Amino acid sequence: MNSYFITGISTDVGKTLVAAAVTQALKADYWKPIQSGGIEHSDRMEVQRLISNNDTVFHKERYFLETPMSPHEAAAIDGITIELEEIKRPQTENNLVIEGAGGLLVPLNDKHTIIDLIQPTDKVILVSSGYLGSINHTLLSIEVLKSRGLSCAGIIYNQVELSGTIEVIEKMTGVPTIAHLSYIDSLNVDSVVVIAGMMREKLLAL
Ligand SMILES: Nc1ncnc2c1ncn2[C@@H]1O[C@H](COP(=O)(O)OP(=O)(O)OP(=O)(O)O)[C@@H](O)[C@H]1O
Numbered sequence: 200m201n202s203y204f205i206t207g208i209s210t211d212v213g214k215t216l217v218a219a220a221v222t223q224a225l226k227a228d229y230w231k232p233i234q235s236g237g238i239e240h241s242d243r244m245e246v247q248r249l250i251s252n253n254d255t256v257f258h259k260e261r262y263f264l265e266t267p268m269s270p271h272e273a274a275a276i277d278g279i280t281i282e283l284e285e286i287k288r289p290q291t292e293n294n295l296v297i298e299g300a301g302g303l304l305v306p307l308n309d310k311h312t313i314i315d316l317i318q319p320t321d322k323v324i325l326v327s328s329g330y331l332g333s334i335n336h337t338l339l340s341i342e343v344l345k346s347r348g349l350s351c352a353g354i355i356y357n358q359v360e361l362s363g364t365i366e367v368i369e370k371m372t373g374v375p376t377i378a379h380l381s382y383i384d385s386l387n388v389d390s391v392v393v394i395a396g397m398m399r400e401k402l403l404a405l
């Protein structure tokens with residue numbers, strides 16, 4: 200069984216939607232180790248809303264912070280410090296989808312960032328988005344993975360409409376495209392089933 204680490208070029212790029220689709224495609228378990236903000240509607244709740252298989256187990260966040268900010272600061276506001284050693288992978292026999300928070304260098308404390316949660320055996324899926332500036336953020340994310348001896352298994356482009364964007368990233372990095380998602384008017388179980396079906400073969404080949 201595999202672990203899939205869903206990271207993004209920034210926050211709000213669609214990691215949770217992608218995590219839901221990968222979870223659905225593989226009937227995997229889902230875990231978001233650190234959630235900041237979202238007491239009313241966390242990423243776990245959103246994935247629960249979007250998937251429709253009966254096998255997925257939802258593992259509890261290790262840190263659930265009240266303020267929707269960078270985890271290091273959200274933790275400080277809650278009067279705690281995030282400790283890397285406290286973040287233990289849930290035990291499961293199933294595939295596990297892990298969702299980060301924000302991008303790879305989002306601080307957890309004064310020393311560690313999200314990238315420190317990635318293990319060498321994880322299949323890292325990078326979610327890229329279509330804003331002007333996203334090429335740079337995508338290439339930077341791939342470079343920082345490389346600098347830690349990690350590689351990017353594949354990229355999911357979410358609402359990337361600017362011409363030449365995907366092509367130049369593919370040419371410069373050689374990282375395969377897993378899927379290219381469009382804007383979806385009402386995100387629901389049915390749309391996630393479709394996206395999951397679209398990417399399943401590519402995910403199995405990673
Ligand atoms: N393809 C899409 N079509 C329509 N809405 C989308 C699409 N992708 C993302 N969204 C919406 O954009 C918002 C941000 O996406 P999402 O919550 O998945 O970001 P994230 O990368 O998981 O952020 P975080 O760092 O907080 O985990 C959400 O409201 C989500 O439903």
Ligand SMILES: C[C@H](N)[C@H](N)CCCCCC(=O)O
Pocket residue numbers: 210211234235236266267268269270300301302305
């Ligand atoms: C609150 C938000 N939705 C995420 N959970 C955390 C994003 C942190 C981004 C920090 C940064 O890169 O400046």
Ligand SMILES: [Mg+2]
Pocket residue numbers: 214215242298
């Ligand atoms: Mg999310």
